[in-house]
Amino acid sequence: MTNPATRAATPAPRAEVVVDLDAIAANTAVLRERVGRPLMAVVKADGYGHGLVPAARAVLAGGADMLGVALLDEALALRAAGIRAPLLAWLHNPGTDFAPALDADVEVSVNAEWGLAEVVAGARATGRPARLHLFVDTGLSREGATMADWPGLVSAAVRAQAEGHVTVVGLWSHMAYADAPTHPTIGAQVRVFDEAVAVARSAGLTDARLHLANSAATVALPETWYDMVRPGVALYGLDPLGGNAADHGLRPAMTVRAGVALVKRVRAGVGVSYGHTYAPERETTLALVPVGYADGVPRAAGNRAPVLVGGARRTIAGRVCMDQFVLDVGDAPVAAGDEVVLWGPGDRGEPTAQDWADAVDTIHYELVTRIGGRFTRRYVGSAGAV
Structure with a gap:
């Protein structure tokens, strides 16, 4: 495993929400073309968690009226x-x-x-x-x-x-x-x-x-x-029917990611996180992810929600805590500093917000509007840039 001390001098943020403004603009254009009439783009609730002002500029760049x-x-x-x-x-x-x-x-x-x-x-x-x-x-x-x-x-x-x-x-x-x-x-x-x-x-x-x-x-x-139509969540690339957004020509604009804070080998049967609701069946590696319900990660995600780490999907092991959760990564060569993707567009095999919604019995609206806390928000794309 790589020693984190040897990594880049400027580390990635502890955790970040990455918002693709070009995706928001493209989704708006798809919907506007579909209906062929004026479109009111709903950007309430901090742009559904994507940022009020950047989201507004992006939907206007995409043709919102x-x-x-x-x-x-x-x-x-x-x-x-x-x-x-x-x-x-x-x-x-x-x-x-x-x-x-x-x-x-x-x-x-x-x-x-x-x-x-x-x-x-x-x-x-x-x-x-x-x-x-x-x-x-x-x-x-x-x-x-x-x-x-x-x-x-x-x-x-x-x-x-x-x-x-x-x-x-x-x-x-x-x-x-x-x-x-x-x-x-x-x-x-x-x-x-x-x-x-x-x-x-x-x-x-x-x-x-x-x-x-x-x-x-x-x-x-x-x-x-x-x-006139009045879409909201679809502008951000989430299927309002609970299916695959790509079926409607939409692309999710939000990626939620964090860096592993610690890895350690533990013996079989050790209790993991509060209440010991998870215990590995054999010796394994645990990876600590430094985000929790204070940052909008649902506590209900414990033992249920998927993430992508080390090229594979893993389910959160044990309860989500206020500031952190744990992953059982088996014998995979996961190291401190490695990326963990909670959800994103799904292009790299990462879970989507819909996958999380299905796992924790909620809707993706709630997930994207709740996520935040101490995450850093970063924008990519140029749609609506000032």
Whole structure:
């Protein structure tokens, strides 16, 4: 085994998340070409863990027509970074001050009359009419006005538009089961959305664009595309249907890697990590990887999740700890400093985020948005470079 003291004078980071900006741009272009209509690229939650501002620049380089975020703070961070593309923010608490967003030309969404009143207050304070989207709940039972409350919200928005405080530019909703393209809720939600649109159109909101399709619907459900699609996770190369992203022409943009911190030979039967939930059946080499649940590696990955090390896949041995986990590498010539890939595109035989999701019974959305902690983030590719 190589002595780590003989390695390069400038060692690789202890652990890093590598983000391929060109992959994000290419994924955006694939989806934009697929739908042949405007695309709102969702970059909320720090660009799904890929970096808010770099991800936004990359999707715009790939042809996105506008950006979507959940929070006004996210929208204002994009504006502070010099990004001037059309931009929607949709998740607001009572008492939100909309004035900074309206001054920054951020479009906003409401799903209740009290929310509309707060937007109107911001418009009055700034003298700038808000570009407004109205959100209807078509069956997710999360955000959105119910169909019982929808006519009142529409009427209030029509009045606010007549008074010059808002311009209603969007009508929208979100799907509950688009990742199961034959599920009966899809047709039901489309019918409710069409009913809601008819109410708004009959009230005079004839120019607002319609958007319903998330990533899964953008990939699989053309009947939901309407005037604009709103993909998120697919932009980052992850299959929203839980399969192989390459089947949709997408490439994962994130690689998560670390360096082995220590190797040691141990006897058969020795207990490994907290609770001794793993014990090797014979004498073996253990490799210590210096990342853990404080860095977003799920504790549930212990004895379940795969990694690539020494040219082979290995399963985490024992429990994931706060700062580290252990691998049983057998007799392989693994040394301190060697690369361990948790997940990536899969080109080199490494696991993908989908493999990890399957192993720990979650979804890749959670994995890529959680990973971080003390990882260093590094960008490759030139898409959207300033």
